[in-house]
Amino acid sequence: MRLTGAHAAVRRIWTVQVRPVEGRPALACPHCTARPLPSARTARSSALAHLAAHARADALPGHLRTCQCRERGCSWHPRHHGCAGPVLLALTRDTSGRLWRLADTCAACAAATSRTAVVPDMLPGTSRRPLQPFPSARPGCERQRSRNEEVEQRRRVREMLTYLASALPRCTTSAARLLALQCALRCDMRGRVRLRAGLLRGMRIHRRKELWQELAQDGWLDLPDLRTAHLNVRLRDATILDQAPGRHARRRAAHWALRPAPVTLPTAAPPALHLTALALAAHHTAAGGGTTDPDTLDLLCGHSHHQTGELLDRLVAHRTLAAWHHLLETGEIFWQLPP
Numbered sequence: 001m002r003l004t005g006a007h008a009a010v011r012r013i014w015t016v017q018v019r020p021v022e023g024r025p026a027l028a029c030p031h032c033t034a035r036p037l038p039s040a041r042t043a044r045s046s047a048l049a050h051l052a053a054h055a056r057a058d059a060l061p062g063h064l065r066t067c068q069c070r071e072r073g074c075s076w077h078p079r080h081h082g083c084a085g086p087v088l089l090a091l092t093r094d095t096s097g098r099l100w101r102l103a104d105t106c107a108a109c110a111a112a113t114s115r116t117a118v119v120p121d122m123l124p125g126t127s128r129r130p131l132q133p134f135p136s137a138r139p140g141c142e143r144q145r146s147r148n149e150e151v152e153q154r155r156r157v158r159e160m161l162t163y164l165a166s167a168l169p170r171c172t173t174s175a176a177r178l179l180a181l182q183c184a185l186r187c188d189m190r191g192r193v194r195l196r197a198g199l200l201r202g203m204r205i206h207r208r209k210e211l212w213q214e215l216a217q218d219g220w221l222d223l224p225d226l227r228t229a230h231l232n233v234r235l236r237d238a239t240i241l242d243q244a245p246g247r248h249a250r251r252r253a254a255h256w257a258l259r260p261a262p263v264t265l266p267t268a269a270p271p272a273l274h275l276t277a278l279a280l281a282a283h284h285t286a287a288g289g290g291t292t293d294p295d296t297l298d299l300l301c302g303h304s305h306h307q308t309g310e311l312l313d314r315l316v317a318h319r320t321l322a323a324w325h326h327l328l329e330t331g332e333i334f335w336q337l338p339p
């Protein structure tokens with residue numbers, strides 16, 4: 001896929017490029033004058049923040065937003081069954097990694113486009129219908145409410161994993177991705193998050209300095225002081241700072257992600273297995289299992305096709321899954337929970 005600036009004049013597509021200006025990396029946007037970046041390391045997060053600011057400034061009511069991919073003849077992705085699902089903000093990075101595109105895209109087109117992440121509910125105009133409150137306490141309402149909440153938590157985690165797949169380098173380890181997810185879901189409006197030592201111990205990543213270094217290296221966060229019992233972390237990714245769902249709801253999603261029912265593992269299992277189980281649980285739809293696009297699974301976890309297959313085999317060996325296989329008709333992965 002090639003991204004070009006030619007679409008920049010269209011209302012719901014924004015592009016930005018990181019390129020050297022006078023020997024220093026700068027953000028080049030068709031709408032703004034080039035601005036130097038503080039350092040090459042912050043290029044990624046600065047580009048995302050810049051695009052998010054344009055999307056925010058050009059906010060449009062949900063019912064007026066259309067799939068920009070379809071309006072361009074769906075040339076951004078291989079052929080699929082057509083537009084479907086809600087119109088979301090999709091962030092796409094080109095093969096060079098220096099050109100970024102944010103565009104209104106339907107869920108089906110976003111899923112079919114490579115190197116694309118759905119930006120979580122964070123911008124005015126992108127928030128979808130909130131959970132309906134249940135006014136009466138009729139029997140069954142409580143159960144329905146907690147079921148709805150779990151659906152929301154799964155969606156929130158799925159969106160954040162998708163976003164992080166684009167915002168973090170591909171080589172980011174599973175443990176660092178799980179840590180980044182907790183930080184992103186728990187942070188306040190200023191990107192600050194306080195992580196209890198108990199939480200990190202529970203995740204078996206207490207005092208794992210190399211994970212923090214991994215995330216700090218790319219300018220995603222500031223390296224916290226690891227000598228204190230509770231860690232005070234500051235995220236530098238401006239895109240996730242003003243997420244639309246309240247912090248309370250996001251924290252519940254973060255809590256669910258620690259033990260993502262119904263795909264749960266013993267705590268001692270390796271992070272790559274935990275991340276795979278989480279990605280499956282986030283796509284869980286039917287009672288006994290689910291289907292997931294294998295490319296999506298690879299992207300969310302940062303694994304190759306081959307690694308994903310091995311990890312699914314190991315989930316079966318752990319009896320977390322009863323079985324899994326490729327569906328010949330759709331190319332999707334079908335996985336089954338133990339009875």
Ligand SMILES: [Zn+2]
Nearest residue numbers: 029030031032
């Ligand atoms: Zn701009």
Ligand SMILES: [Zn+2]
Nearest residue numbers: 069070074109
């Ligand atoms: Zn399309």
Ligand SMILES: [Zn+2]
Nearest residue numbers: 067083106109
């Ligand atoms: Zn579409």
